[in-house]
Amino acid sequence: MNLFKNINFDKLKDGLSKTRDKIVTKINETITGKAKLDEELLEEIEEILITSDIGFDVASKVIENTRVRLRVEKDRSKLNVIDAIKEELEKLLNSYDTNSEFNRMDKFKPYVILVIGVNGAGKTTTIGKLAHNYKQAGLNVIIGSADTFRAAANEQLEVWAKRAGVEIIQSTTGSDPSAVAFDTMNIAKKKNADVVLIDTAGRLHTKSNLMEELKKIKKVMSKVVDYAPNETFLVLDGNTGQNALIQAEKFREVTDITGLIITKLDGTAKGGVVFQICSQQKVPVKYIGVGEGIDDLQTFDAQSFVSALFSSDGVQQQG
Amino acid sequence: MFEDLTYKLETALKKISGQGRLTENNISDSLREIRRVLLDADVNYKVAKKFIDDVTAKAIGREVLNSITPGQQITKIIYDELTALMGNSQSEIKLSGSAPSVILMVGLQGSGKTTFSAKLAKSLKSKNRKVLLVADDIYRPAAIEQLKQLGQQISVPVFSADHKDAVRIAKDAISYAKENGLDTLIIDTAGRLHVDEDMMQEVSAIKQNVNPSETLFVVDSMTGQDAVNSAKAFHDKVNFDGIVLTKLDGDTRGGCALSIRAVVDKPIKFISLGEKLDSMEPFYPERMASRILGKGDIVSLVEKAQEQFDEVEAQELEERLRENKFDFEDFLKQIKMIKKMGSLKSIIGMIPGIGSQIKNADIDDKQLLRVEAIIQSMTRQERSSPKILNGGRRKRIARGSGTSIQEVNRLIKQFQEMQRMMKMLNSSSSGGRKNPFAALKNFRIN
Numbered sequence: 001m002n003l004f005k006n007i008n009f010d011k012l013k014d015g016l017s018k019t020r021d022k023i024v025t026k027i028n029e030t031i032t033g034k035a036k037l038d039e040e041l042l043e044e045i046e047e048i049l050i051t052s053d054i055g056f057d058v059a060s061k062v063i064e065n066t067r068v069r070l071r072v073e074k075d076r077s078k079l080n081v082i083d084a085i086k087e088e089l090e091k092l093l094n095s096y097d098t099n100s101e102f103n104r105m106d107k108f109k110p111y112v113i114l115v116i117g118v119n120g121a122g123k124t125t126t127i128g129k130l131a132h133n134y135k136q137a138g139l140n141v142i143i144g145s146a147d148t149f150r151a152a153a154n155e156q157l158e159v160w161a162k163r164a165g166v167e168i169i170q171s172t173t174g175s176d177p178s179a180v181a182f183d184t185m186n187i188a189k190k191k192n193a194d195v196v197l198i199d200t201a202g203r204l205h206t207k208s209n210l211m212e213e214l215k216k217i218k219k220v221m222s223k224v225v226d227y228a229p230n231e232t233f234l235v236l237d238g239n240t241g242q243n244a245l246i247q248a249e250k251f252r253e254v255t256d257i258t259g260l261i262i263t264k265l266d267g268t269a270k271g272g273v274v275f276q277i278c279s280q281q282k283v284p285v286k287y288i289g290v291g292e293g294i295d296d297l298q299t300f301d302a303q304s305f306v307s308a309l310f311s312s313d314g315v316q317q318q319g
Numbered sequence: 320m321f322e323d324l325t326y327k328l329e330t331a332l333k334k335i336s337g338q339g340r341l342t343e344n345n346i347s348d349s350l351r352e353i354r355r356v357l358l359d360a361d362v363n364y365k366v367a368k369k370f371i372d373d374v375t376a377k378a379i380g381r382e383v384l385n386s387i388t389p390g391q392q393i394t395k396i397i398y399d400e401l402t403a404l405m406g407n408s409q410s411e412i413k414l415s416g417s418a419p420s421v422i423l424m425v426g427l428q429g430s431g432k433t434t435f436s437a438k439l440a441k442s443l444k445s446k447n448r449k450v451l452l453v454a455d456d457i458y459r460p461a462a463i464e465q466l467k468q469l470g471q472q473i474s475v476p477v478f479s480a481d482h483k484d485a486v487r488i489a490k491d492a493i494s495y496a497k498e499n500g501l502d503t504l505i506i507d508t509a510g511r512l513h514v515d516e517d518m519m520q521e522v523s524a525i526k527q528n529v530n531p532s533e534t535l536f537v538v539d540s541m542t543g544q545d546a547v548n549s550a551k552a553f554h555d556k557v558n559f560d561g562i563v564l565t566k567l568d569g570d571t572r573g574g575c576a577l578s579i580r581a582v583v584d585k586p587i588k589f590i591s592l593g594e595k596l597d598s599m600e601p602f603y604p605e606r607m608a609s610r611i612l613g614k615g616d617i618v619s620l621v622e623k624a625q626e627q628f629d630e631v632e633a634q635e636l637e638e639r640l641r642e643n644k645f646d647f648e649d650f651l652k653q654i655k656m657i658k659k660m661g662s663l664k665s666i667i668g669m670i671p672g673i674g675s676q677i678k679n680a681d682i683d684d685k686q687l688l689r690v691e692a693i694i695q696s697m698t699r700q701e702r703s704s705p706k707i708l709n710g711g712r713r714k715r716i717a718r719g720s721g722t723s724i725q726e727v728n729r730l731i732k733q734f735q736e737m738q739r740m741m742k743m744l745n746s747s748s749s750g751g752r753k754n755p756f757a758a759l760k761n762f763r764i765n
Binding site for chain 1: 355358359360361363364365427428429430431458459460461462464465466467468469472512513514539541542543544545546548549566568569570571572574575594658
């Protein structure tokens with residue numbers, strides 16, 4: 001099954017254009033006309049990387065690796081420097097299972113996806129987009145509204161369910177989120193649904209009682225379907241700085257995370273935190289959010305992502 | 320991470336102890352480390368650079384004071400500079416003389432505008448303002464419904480409309496407020512990206528039409544390097560009067576506070592911590608400086624404790640302590656309270672000066688669990704009168720809690736020790752309540 005036929009690399013490029021424009025013009029300006037790779041140049045590149053939220057450690061590592069590499073390299077032209085950095089960055093993203101959940105969906109019915117994250121990251125919007133995509137792929141989707149805490153969270157998800165044309169199991173504010181997850185699983189089983197998406201309340205990773213609640217939701221889900229959840233997606237706001245790393249770490253302590261979804265990459269935020277989390281947490285990025293429309297979710301592809309960051313003359317359409 | 324940074328900074332600073340004067344050379348390592356601390360706290364690259372240059376200029380040539388280490392001295396200079404940069408805050412918001420006063424909330428998506436609007440409404444209402452919340456986010460699904468529900472929770476009316484004209488809604492809300500004798504409007508606008516020209520145009524039009532006495536830019540304290548770009552764009556477009564930092568109840572170091580202060584010269588007026596509608600506070604620059612530098616935050620620790628603190632229960636406990644009635648039941652309650660605050664390591668990490676020392680210490684939260692299990696294996700009678708705990712009972716408790724008799728014995732012994740101490744304190748203070756120093760009479764150094 002090949003999902004996301006709608007993937008449009010122009011859109012990915014648009015979404016990242018601010019990032020790319022900034023990095024590329026800067027790197028181009030920086031490198032053009034310089035035959036030699038000097039320390040000042042590397043410092044400028046460091047600035048570009050750090051202002052992209054890549055983080056001090058990863059930036060230093062990438063620069064160091066590039067420096068070592070170019071020491072034996074005769075060609076220190078602009079293109080070669082960019083290539084070297086690109087390669088280093090891709091390495092950080094590439095080493096993990098980036099297999100799409102679509103390859104596994106045939107084997108499980110229902111295929112269960114739990115969506116978690118801190119407040120305001122964009123979980124509900126992302127679920128709307130995911131539901132739409134699965135529906136478009138011809139799958140029968142059920143959403144469970146297990147954010148029973150935030151005012152009108154259920155209503156918000158209801159609007160998205162309607163837009164995507166999928167069923168939603170609703171909840172009332174203050175009810176037990178585990179109970180909602182439990183009901184959703186049962187109904188999905190009875191109705192023979194292909195995919196179950198469970199929305200959860202935003203929770204800061206420092207609130208231990210809420211993190212415990214998450215464990216409970218997970219446990220209850222596995223009572224209905226013993227393998228559930230198949231996926232746990234952690235949604236991260238692309239604007240988030242270094243705290244995203246701790247978020248990923250803390251959420252992983254209570255539940256396995258199978259993928260990251262980085263949202264709000266249609267602004268000037270660079271989403272550079274992706275590199276850090278992937279290399280340190282060994283968790284793959286699965287999707288990126290590039291807008292508020294129902295189509296604005298893109299499958300994450302390391303090569304395209306890095307290319308879109310660095311290529312000023314367009315992203316190569318992939319086959 | 321927290322402990323780690325404090326530790327590194329202290330290590331770098333240690334190198335220059337014993338040197339008489341701060342020079343460019345002997346502080347360069349520390350400055351590098353401080354730069355890293357700032358960047359890891361999400362202070363913008365350029366802002367961090369400029370900040371460190373300024374601090375260096377101030378630090379170089381200074382005599383190292385005898386009373387403190389050079390490391391402490393640099394930390395102090397940096398801390399003071401940081402505080403000064405974020406300071407001169409006047410957290411009062413302006414409410415215009417001619418009623419009604421309008422407060423406009425702006426910011427990116429998911430920064431926490433709607434929740435904060437409700438918090439602010441609640442706070443103003445308690446100051447006898449007649450508040451109207453205006454649901455002007457016509458884009459996000461159920462945003463209006465969210466504000467309505469929040470308004471209901473705090474008994475503040477919410478103005479909304481069915482159409483999609485945000486400017487008209489804001490204007491109509493003012494007329495509505497006038498007709499209904501309401502003196503303060505809080506307009507909750509849609510979250511928008513600063514690069515979205517149409518949306519930025521809209522918020523600017525709202526501002527022009529309602530002429531707010533206060534425009535607040537709401538920003539997620541976890542924001543990274545890009546905070547400078549969004550803050551500047553919003554500032555250029557709507558010229559906000561103050562900043563609200565949200566989600567500070569997490570463990571973000573909040574370096575964006577410094578970045579934003581550096582690019583727009585506007586005060587941080589409030590911080591928002593938590594989803595409860597009374598969890599907002601004025602901004603304290605010193606506390607933020609500590610936080611950014613990764614030093615312990617004793618105030619947060621106290622707050623965390625207070626969050627779990629039940630005043631009635633505390634009073635009862637005090638009563639019981641005074642009457643020497645503290646038993647295993649009370650002990651269990653205390654343990655539960657501590658557990659709610661998070662892991663022991665994270666709690667201890669917040670104590671200034673200790674953070675770096677426990678870097679590698681293995682603090683076992685399971686110990687608490689064992690104590691809990693032991694107490695829970697006691698009968699109610701045993702908990703309230705531990706004296707009856709004979710050998711047979713102890714054996715049973717050990718079995719029931721999956722621990723050993725030695726562990727049960729140890730706990731009981733510690734508990735008796737605690738009771739004895741409390742008794743001593745009580746007897747020394749009883750009768751001497753008028754003179755708090757009376758108790759000291761009983762403490763003698765032999």
